[in-house]
Amino acid sequence: MLEINLFALFMAGLLGGGHCIGMCGGIVTAFSLQLPPGARWPYLLGFNVGRLAGYALIGALLGGLASFATLAALQSLKLILFVLANLLLLVLGWYIAGWSRVLTRVEALGQPIWRRVQPLIRKLLPVHSIWQTPLIGLLWGWIPCGLVYTASLSALASANPVSGAAVMLAFGLGTLPNLLLMGLMAQRLQSLLKKLWVRRMCGLTISALALYQLYLLVRYLA
Template sequence: MIETSLLVIFLAGLLGGGHCVGMCGGIVAALTFNLPAGKNRYVMLLGFNLGRLTSYVLIGALLGGLAGATLLRAQPLQFALYLLANVMIIAIGLYLAGLSAFVTRIERLGQPIWRRLQPLVRRLLPIRHAGQAVLAGAVWGWVPCGLVYSAGISALASGHALDGALIMLCFGLGTLPNLLAMGLFADALRERLQRQAVRTAAGLAVSILGAVQLARLLF
């Protein structure tokens, strides 16, 4: 079950670029403001995303480990969590396609935590060296996001810290191309990914991934 979901989670992160730009565009703009041009800019961008992926892996390990130490490791509960994770992926796709705003309600659940973490990012600005970039990226990894939540539910369902970490790593690697490009070509990328035709196509593709995975679990 986990092996199948890794590809789905990766592709959901990759195809969810429009959502990533909408959710993280402002954060990327703030972090990359006044960054030097040339080689150092690439190093900083890699630092931001290294920190973000580290937080995702940590979240996955914590969730998988928590499930493994509790009744959530029971197979019926794991199965229910996998179903919920794929329903979330379908909901994300419908949101990207402009057909449902349900996901935005779920993302509000994480706002209290994010409000407490935002001051940490402000203290690190302006970013002057790679260490600051990694730390800022690590905080960025906790931003409320429906895509992260859906991957996190899969990590919880895995029932193992290592499997949970691997699931979140695959998700993070899927988001990496869009968010690296966002830091380099912010305006052009935002314009392209926010076009309705692109959002609709990507959203329907994400929903289909979730639906196929859901069907494989049920039948």
């Protein structure tokens, strides 16, 4: 049975750092400006623990939703979603490399949900206590993002709530280094990730992982 490659999702999160900076950099900066004076690491950790929990929740919900398919339809559904998830991963690689902008159209699909989430986040700002940060991070996980949608489709393809949560958690852990370091060395990190050769290398790596998984599917069906 083909399974979603957790390593591929982790690498998509890690190598999509340039997209993370573009998508979440403003949010991280806004949160940082809201923080009380003093050490910021505990607050940044709180934000990201909540964000990872939000991703795991999304993955569990999607995996659980797909699991309700009838046994006869489940195998076909998993194969279709597996193909779609890896095609989206392939498009993600092209997007990061600068060869395609199709992913921005996919991100627009999540705007209605984000418009409902934003007022909830505003109610939790400014940050007065570290205990606010996980809840803000939990809501932050719903931001419209092509990387998140790629991982979400993979979670749906798992057709299992536990596997779906694991898929999203693997992706979230991949994004963690970029978003944690963003507050400390954002300018250096952004400068590196803007380099064309870095973007191309990251995009090609993600695309190669997607193509490899599709190759495994062909072998599985043969």
